[in-house]
Amino acid sequence: MAYGIKWSPRAASHFEDICDYIAKDSRHYASLFAKKIVSIIKTIPQFPKAGRIVPEYNDENLREKIYENYRIVYRIKDEIIEIVAICHGARQLENIL
Secondary structure, eight states: OOOEEEEOHHHHHHHHHHHHHHHTTOHHHHHHHHHHHHHHHHHGGGSGGGSEEOTTTOOTTEEEEEETTEEEEEEEETTEEEEEEEEETTSOGGGTO
């Protein structure tokens, strides 16, 4: 099955905020971070169930990939992979979704 990718407005906002925060110290590292996150997200449709089930929710269709200290949380819904959150691993997820 071919999945499309959709970003929730909240996830897009989180992503921009994180990149802006990193850019305060280094625009170069902010760019590298953004490229890596986008690269990971582009691979999700190939094997959507490869990400681990988000432990706080224990929902088969709510999964995450980890990059450094960040969680890329996505939902498998019909033929869409919805990116629902990108957050630092130290943040509580229930405040984000």
